[in-house]
Amino acid sequence: MNADIVVIGAGALGLSTALHCALAGRSVVVVDRDTAGSQASGRAAGLFKSVQADSLRTGLARRSIARAVTFGDWAGVPLDVTRSGSYLIARTGAHAAYLRTEERQSRGWGVDLRPATPDEVSANVSYYHGTGAEFALWCPEDVYIDEPADLVRAYLAAARRHGTEVLERERVTAITLSHGRVGGVETEQRSIGAPVVVDAAGAWTRQVAALAGGTVAVAPVRHQLAITEPDRQVSQADPIVRVVDAAVYLRPARGGLMVGGFEADPLPFDVADPPPCTDEMPLDQGVLIRLAGLVRHEVPASGLPVAEHRGGMFTMSPDGRFVLGPVPDVPGLWVASGCNGSGFSSSLALGEALAQWIGGTPGEVAALAPGRFGPLTDEALVKDGVWQYEHYYDPLA
Numbered sequence: 060m061n062a063d064i065v066v067i068g069a070g071a072l073g074l075s076t077a078l079h080c081a082l083a084g085r086s087v088v089v090v091d092r093d094t095a096g097s098q099a100s101g102r103a104a105g106l107f108k109s110v111q112a113d114s115l116r117t118g119l120a121r122r123s124i125a126r127a128v129t130f131g132d133w134a135g136v137p138l139d140v141t142r143s144g145s146y147l148i149a150r151t152g153a154h155a156a157y158l159r160t161e162e163r164q165s166r167g168w169g170v171d172l173r174p175a176t177p178d179e180v181s182a183n184v185s186y187y188h189g190t191g192a193e194f195a196l197w198c199p200e201d202v203y204i205d206e207p208a209d210l211v212r213a214y215l216a217a218a219r220r221h222g223t224e225v226l227e228r229e230r231v232t233a234i235t236l237s238h239g240r241v242g243g244v245e246t247e248q249r250s251i252g253a254p255v256v257v258d259a260a261g262a263w264t265r266q267v268a269a270l271a272g273g274t275v276a277v278a279p280v281r282h283q284l285a286i287t288e289p290d291r292q293v294s295q296a297d298p299i300v301r302v303v304d305a306a307v308y309l310r311p312a313r314g315g316l317m318v319g320g321f322e323a324d325p326l327p328f329d330v331a332d333p334p335p336c337t338d339e340m341p342l343d344q345g346v347l348i349r350l351a352g353l354v355r356h357e358v359p360a361s362g363l364p365v366a367e368h369r370g371g372m373f374t375m376s377p378d379g380r381f382v383l384g385p386v387p388d389v390p391g392l393w394v395a396s397g398c399n400g401s402g403f404s405s406s407l408a409l410g411e412a413l414a415q416w417i418g419g420t421p422g423e424v425a426a427l428a429p430g431r432f433g434p435l436t437d438e439a440l441v442k443d444g445v446w447q448y449e450h451y452y453d454p455l456a
């Protein structure tokens with residue numbers, strides 16, 4: 060079997076890259092050792108966030124929102140996107156000051172947002188009963204995809220429609236090198252020749268890069284969320300809420316409320332060994348109970364009985380930015396990783412940008428190249444990755 064491009068991993072990042080390469084006229088094969096979307100991508104909260112910490116990520120986030128809401132037009136496959144908007148809420152003076160900085164920055168980068176009074180928040184969000192002392196920002200551009208599998212299915216259908224072959228339940232066991240550059244991959248079932256191989260293996264990115272002698276600075280860190288039983292306290296037309304001082308996000312889901320967040324002292328995985336597959340990753344509902352407790356006063360529905368508790372691994376990078384581009388010292392090997400908690404939503408723009416870069420036009424995302432990190436010890440990688448996780452909502456902290 061031969062192709063122009065082999066993509067390893069059928070998660071959001073791999074499928075988006077494959078789709079955009081196929082749209083550019085390349086022959087593409089995607090290989091996944093499990094099924095498409097079976098790992099982090101199928102377990103995401105599905106949230107898109109226009110407010111980001113720098114102009115590049117803001118541009119990527121907004122581009123992704125634009126591509127998500129017009130998916131049917133350019134990819135030819137329908138995709139349901141809930142245009143709910145979101146409130147960012149701060150309950151401490153320090154976090155209010157932080158949100159004001161974000162407001163100023165984001166507006167400068169073109170984001171549509173404005174301050175909202177506590178009364179407005181209470182009037183527009185049935186599940187949030189504020190104290191009246193909050194500072195809030197209304198972000199009308201923000202959207203969510205209710206079931207993350209819908210985006211995976213849409214990517215799959217669109218990629219196949221444009222000629223991409225997707226091989227599931229087939230592990231890549233080797234990346235072949237010939238004359239000092241990538242020549243293709245070996246799977247459990249076949250050899251596939253290709254001058255370009257994209258490592259989009261999520262939490263297993265490092266192990267896949269290592270098959271070709273490459274190194275990528277990403278550290279897997281656990282992330283979890285819960286969806287409560289359906290309840291009339293939660294209007295399903297409500298917007299997303301992010302309580303930044305508690306690092307908690309909330310949205311309507313399946314008739315109930317989705318509650319997720321970023322705990323201090325999260326669970327990282329050893330970067331020297333392959334992390335577990337997602338179904339074997341230990342979940343800890345205590346983390347979510349503690350996070351929900353931080354907003355219980357304002358959001359009583361966060362204490363409803365849990366209907367679903369799920370989790371997976373983020374790939375955290377030392378600077379909190381995506382890791383996208385050519386892997387140093389392995390010509391022909393590219394990477395799409397370093398999701399830092401936004402890989403699902405940003406996949407639409409990242410796959411597009413990576414396909415253009417592979418085609419010869421790096422653009423602004425050249426700043427995300429994996430070679431930007433110098434040599435790093437495993438300890439430093441994990442420590443920095445954990446710091447980024449803990450400061451997801453306040454990276455200026």
Ligand SMILES: Cc1cc2nc3c(=O)[nH]c(=O)nc-3n(C[C@H](O)[C@H](O)[C@H](O)COP(=O)(O)OP(=O)(O)OC[C@H]3O[C@@H](n4cnc5c(N)ncnc54)[C@H](O)[C@@H]3O)c2cc1C
Pocket residue numbers: 067068069070071072073074090091092093094095096097098099100101102103104105106107229230231232259260261262263267282283284369370371372373374395396398399400401402403404405
């Ligand atoms: C609970 C939770 C909530 C989240 N919420 C959001 C959110 O609201 N918004 C957002 O933007 N992001 C969110 N994320 C992050 C988002 O899910 C990830 O950033 C994104 O899904 C990563 O996609 P990926 O393609 O890199 O990885 P994955 O989806 O994990 O895909 C990687 C694939 O590689 C395959 N693979 C690995 N090794 C091999 C091999 N040797 N051979 C073949 N295949 C291989 C795996 O089987 C897997 O399917 C959340 C994550 C979690 C866990």
